[in-house]
Amino acid sequence: MTVLSSGLSRRELAARIALDIPEGSVVNLGIGAPTLVADAIPEDVEVVLHTENGMLAMGPAPVPGHIDPDLINAGKQPVTERPGASYFHHADSFAMMRGGHLDICVLGAFQISEHGDLANWHTGAADAIPAVGGAMDLAIGARSVWVMTDLLTRDSTPKLVTQCTYPLTGLGCVSRVYTDHAVFDITPAGFAVRELFGTATIDALTAATGLHLRDGRVVPLADGS
């Protein structure tokens, strides 16, 4: 049985995701790891970043000494403003999301099912303080919902599953999952491997996840299985 070696780093994965974002897209990067994607979009490529706290055309973190506390992202980190930016209130911001106007959002996940169900807001643990934020609105709102996550948890439990056991964020909403070892499309027949990273093979992924995986590679790589 093939074993998965170490996969892409988060920064490498963010760069890989950035490559798939067409110029002109309006993109929401949620909070946490997906926000790394912003740094990987080339300066001369016009991708419009939406932050749900009321802004389009968000720019990168400010240089030291130029933090404007009135200008933050959904993760409450200081950001900047790009030419072409706009501000709006929360109802308008979520109208953009719920109304299907965002092209892409990239979210983290606890679990993704082969039907595209997403669980990313609550572990279900009895003592956990639940906090959902804008995750459910993004999950049902963006035209394409991509997940950026490790394939496995620290204790090697797969995050890609046949059925989510954690409380759901949205049903059938995820279209693609970017992990450290491979990219998966969600198809009517379940997970399809779109791309393999490093030494990963479909066999190794199957062994690690216990899932039935289809080969859905659009551009087979020389070093693929």
Add this chain to the structure above:
Amino acid sequence: MTVLSSGLSRRELAARIALDIPEGSVVNLGIGAPTLVADAIPEDVEVVLHTENGMLAMGPAPVPGHIDPDLINAGKQPVTERPGASYFHHADSFAMMRGGHLDICVLGAFQISEHGDLANWHTGAADAIPAVGGAMDLAIGARSVWVMTDLLTRDSTPKLVTQCTYPLTGLGCVSRVYTDHAVFDITPAGFAVRELFGTATIDALTAATGLHLRDGRVVPLADGS
């Protein structure tokens, strides 16, 4: 039987209505005759006029040669802008109305029932082209809905009725009716005469309308019945 002599002119009635508008009120004057009320509000009294096509603090008609076609009222007549004005889109404008934020609106009417039902958008005639505009939104939205109307139609049919026969604009929404001969409050017991104009008497009003009218005068006038 007492007979009603000629009552107040529209301009006089508009001035009477203006007296009842407290400073600081936000007021919508609909279209047609009620718009005359605007001219009767003293310059130094701050009443904020709302026009449903997206403006607060509308001012009077422009001087000749200063018509701005982008600045009109709900009747599509050119108006001006006062200091403290604001502009907003149609959904926000009607949110103000439906959300109960207007203090007063003054509307015209075909019929008003003793329960406060209003009919002012459609005669019900088969060949009439129906047009409702913002009347229904004002009727249910403003905190106080006042009607400005003649007591009788040209053929002496009363506009104040026990039950409207024309298609309704809103149910139980009118609180006061200003007519050329008297001002009426709508009370749980029906119409109450609040004030008489000129030589009008409650007997004469009763004779003209066939209604049971209560005497609800708050400040009895020396020349009243």
Add this chain to the structure above:
Amino acid sequence: MISKVCPSVAEAVAGIEDGATIMIGGFGRAGQPVELIDALLEQGACELVVINNNAGNGNTGLAALLAAGRVRKIICSFPRQSDSYVFDRLYRAGKIELELAPQGTLAERIRAAGAGIGAFFTPTGFGTPLAAGKEHRVIGGRDHVLEHPLHADYALVSGHLADRWGNVVYRRTARNFGPIMAAAAQSTVVQVDRVVELGAIDPETVVTPGIFVDRVVGVGERTWLREGAFVGAADAEGNPNPSTIESRDENR
């Protein structure tokens, strides 16, 4: 580079299909995208369903589209105006279908479409013929009726300034239905007096963010404006009235 700017109104309305549902901004003349409507007339699409507050007036703009027999149905709040004779004639002849909505319900239905709301309960219209047949519910002791979103294939909107990303600002009461229609349509075309540089519009003042806009076309400043400032030069219909122009520089 993102550029939604079209070189001509003809290109801005290209591709609109027969049978399309089209939102057209404006309240009377204010905010009516006259140049885009003229281009649509030229373009030829027919059997259209039009959503507008009114049903056209005079002989130009929306009225001209109606007169040319290109509109199958109109959804509006106030078709009857002193000079809405084109619509009046078609309606009385049974040549156009009319769906009437209270103006605030019309606006909220358009807003709901853009905001992804499936339906909403409103007190407006309860007990009137315009609520006939609609689902009714008492909420908080008050009667409400259920209303559904109004979606469209296209929105034709008139703004004041826009940049190449489609950020738009409006002028005064010409704003009216523009922002909500821009958000409610699959494809939104905005005509503006002037296309300005990206970054020239203060982000705090953007009314329609570019996310809602697909095409932008500049149609030139109106005669009563100069650099966006009012100089006084029109009648109420928006027709130029040069005798009233204040210190207008004809060489501009």
Add this chain to the structure above:
Amino acid sequence: MISKVCPSVAEAVAGIEDGATIMIGGFGRAGQPVELIDALLEQGACELVVINNNAGNGNTGLAALLAAGRVRKIICSFPRQSDSYVFDRLYRAGKIELELAPQGTLAERIRAAGAGIGAFFTPTGFGTPLAAGKEHRVIGGRDHVLEHPLHADYALVSGHLADRWGNVVYRRTARNFGPIMAAAAQSTVVQVDRVVELGAIDPETVVTPGIFVDRVVGVGERTWLREGAFVGAADAEGNPNPSTIESRDENR
């Protein structure tokens, strides 16, 4: 003459009753009306129901109100933050009630209250625990749940500038919940950096029209601003960081 201007934050929050439902603007620190919250703490009202996106962080502002035991229940979307230890402790001790809503549903419920909408169907949350027990309906082939408006007795909002009529403009992402909360409450109190003359705010740029505002109070400009322009002088928490102030004139 209309003047909604209060001479002090104490007068701005006077009259807030025990048991009141209070919307508090802000997303994290941005737009949080800290001076009004401090005044409310001083004022003494208790058994409050608070509606805010978060549940306070650090020891100041909303967190201080919670720490003082004055809040019975909080309605929010995201109570858990790295420094939300005050809420965390109260919640785990069963000393505060939590109603959790998806952020967009929270915003839309607030908007619905201000807009007089009785209820609305939204696709957000369907199939999740946050939709449990809520009415469900398939509209246009899509699952929706029914959500109801969130009203409040008071809204405490932080803006940038206001005039004596209560017209308000905000700064950048500090706008967030301010405009919709101002419209949803029976009584709205807005703190701003500066109160300006009536007419000083361009009518095209007003974000919250005065119709939604009952009281206005100026609390002084933040250290990182000068005449409303950013000069760079704070850390991410909004604490002054004078070493980074650019050419700040200390005599102003």
